[in-house]
Amino acid sequence: MLCRCGCAWDGNGWPCDGSRLYEPFCVNQCTGHGDCYMGFCRCHPGWYGSDCSRKKAGMEIDEGFLRRPWLQKTVVVPPASLPVPPVRVHPRPLIYVYDMPPVYHSRMLQYRIGADACMWRRFTESNGTYLLSMTYSVEVYLHEMMLQSEHRTYDPEEADFFYVPMYITCYMWPVLGWADFPWWHAPFAHSRPMHVANMILEAHEWLSTNFPWWNRRNGRDHIWLMAPDEGACYMPSVVYNTSIILTHWGRMGPEHKSGSAYEQDNYDMAMPLKMFAGWKGFDWVNKTRPHPCYDPEKDLVIPAFKSPQHFSASPLLGTPPFERDILLYFRGDIGAGRRPEYSRGIRQKLFRLAHDGDWATKYKIFIGTGELIPGSYTEHLARSKFCLVAPGDGWSPRAEDAVLHGCIPLVVMDQVHAVFESILSWESFSVRIREDDQALAAIPELLTGISPERVAKLQRNLVRVWHRFTYATGPLLRQTYRDVLVRNAEVHPPALLNASYMLPPRVSPFRPNRDFPFEEDAFSTIIQWLYHKINETRHG
Template sequence: MGDMNRLVKNRRGFYVKMRFFKTKNEKNGKPFLVRYFKWVLWFSLSFYFFGKFLNGHEPSTSGLKTTMVNHSHRALSESVVVREDKDDHGLLNDLKVYVYELPSKYNSDWLSNERCSNHLFASEVAIHKALTKSDFRTFDPTEADFYFVPVYVSCNFSTVNGFPAIGHARALLSSAVELISSELPFWKRSNGSDHVFVASHDYGACFHAMEDRAMADGIPEFMKNSIILQTFGVKYQHPCQNAESVVIPPYISPKSVQSTLSKMPIDGRRDIFAFFRGKMEVHPKNVSGRFYSKRVRTEILRKYGNDRRFYLKRHRFPGYQSEIVRSVFCLCPLGWAPWSPRLVESVALGCVPVIIADGIRLPFESTVPWSNISLTVRENDVAKIGHVLDHVAATNLSAIQRNLWDPQIRRALLFHDDVETGDATWEVLVALSTKLGRSHRRSRFSANG
């Protein structure tokens, strides 16, 4: 391309610098097609690279800067696209996280059981894994904004019922804090306020599945000054959120979602009107004397068990995601705690979640437009669910589904092995970036002017 100057590239993108007029050294009388070809070539290249530029700049939910790019795009453009968008909070774009390298008994030893990294509490594993390989990780603790404490406490599965037994959680976490505070100065320097834990259990850092016991035990004193990433969250005062917290989604394997959608597309045929599969007790007061799901699931079964529009199943089925992707509405009633993995599964598979959990705080509410993609029914209004769903189906169902099927929403609720722009670990980093007032490094810089 003799009439084209060089293709200039930089970290913000690229531009093509062209000559628009003939120079004094250019011969007159060149064939018209030659000059015309230059213009066609120039416009083609401009539109091609501009299209690539737009594809690399999808709308961002954060103000963090990243240099992560798709390798195939890098091969085409030989450039790295850098995000420098800032949201309303004026996020700083050089967030740094130090990940403690603890002895294996605190984390990797638990991975000998493959369920540890795949069950609904496995965000503690996923976040650790993603941060370890992230560009936001620093190996120099003196330059870190936050310190991540990777302790897995939900992988001790009961031999009786197979559920995670977390009675050891407090002791294991306390031991980890004692270790990091004795070997490095950063915990004591801030009293743990810039340290981050994951508590992905029913009642978060209260570490008990029964609410009354969880509330009585409360959050361990040594964690109350720290930041807790937890699935539990409510919009009212509760002892199990008496610490700085970020509500995160429960873990659902992105590979399982991808596998299901490869067989049945998200916009495919949905022949199930309302779906629920899970624990529904005929007599809700169990042997512990407690009412599971505050009787909500039992009332659903009683009211709609014989309604042919409702596909209600009480027993587990390994391939149940194939039922979700066939369903229009997915019931998401509370269990012991308000949140449920069905929140993520229904969104990821394009089924409108019907949330039945009074006062629940949902994951990443500043990013995920829950009011535009889900329905909320009060626990006392379970008997009205049929009427609510009929009304939505007859009015604005299509609009809700269009919002729900946005791939960016699905991405925001799924944890990947590597941090991906807009995925769940990315959203955790966004949330942390709004808490930089806790960063000792930032406060030091501010003090120095």
């Protein structure tokens, strides 16, 4: 629905006088067949489902969003809901999206205290739309794309996979500790892994007792997204051991300790058992051990959500390439004042090496914070040959930042898969070194020793895969990418591009790109990977 403000501040964070109308956010905007109440769809009579896309038998199709024309930029009527399918056969894989109880997803949006938190897009006061670059936006985005997808089926009996939508990171912040409900289970806000583990256990119980599909294959065909900093490290074993996990954190190996410097996320933290003795859910640790954080045989490391505005100055989106005069670049948290386990100590060690060795002057290697390295982050990335990819509290979106700016990733994280590393040939467009002190100290010698021809080959291979690191599925993102490409083409027409600074082809493959392969974006890559996993879910 259109919200009328009646309070000092509305749910989007704008001051209001009670007279303004605007559209709040809901997944697929309730397909135009429901009123959106700050994330929750209240379906119109005859319509049902978490996105109001399903109708009672015998009802006539009513394109409800036509009454609100601004929805056309975001709403997609699921092909499976149409009386006449657009194609004779649904393309596989066929994915059934559970209508989970609202407490696991849409109600989180109602409880959140941050106006932009948990969302990837937002309506303006005039009902225009714009994109948000929230770190954990992928939860809501992926749910929405699954609902809109041509791969969605309403028939669970024909489904190849079952998607379980849960807004876990949204619960971790800004709900847990700020709202007085929900809790899983003890009112102890300083152990977020405990609440997340119990939340998943409760969802598993709901799925396995109310429907037959989990038990049919023991969850092997069920898909869960784990977007927290340490991914699925503390996911309950009853779910993790068989299900498909989409994650940002590709840490392998069954023996692992929490690497987070954020105490509330330390899943090895001792629990105050005496205080809550006998309280339901305090046995969560025993139910999450032992299993790895990620298994490349069944799981997939997916990209974090990045809007096209984040790298609109990249030559990959149509701007002239900069001279890549920075050898290695990293700007961000260097672990100052953090616990020693933060980033496995990698960022801290590299900062000290770069500072003490004056790497900036000697080699044009820049490692530091924003205060130490001022200027445009996106321009610096576009000027760099190599960009550091190292852990933070767990995963960090530095690989996406590097690739989307045409910068060769320098990967420093042992036994950790980067984005899509189980399906892409990372060695063809990146450089990886060990975490040990000797390897870190040798970085200047290593990078200066790579020939221009080798650099150019890595860059050429990077150009072949960069589009798989960004999400461009959905009408809003498609149009946004087109707008960015058109705008860059107008600002940098071919005549100016030919006269601008360009490195010789043998040195750099980068030329302003004028198109985007929408069918090979991150979401499409996930779907393609799932297609090849169909048979594996039928056995075991």
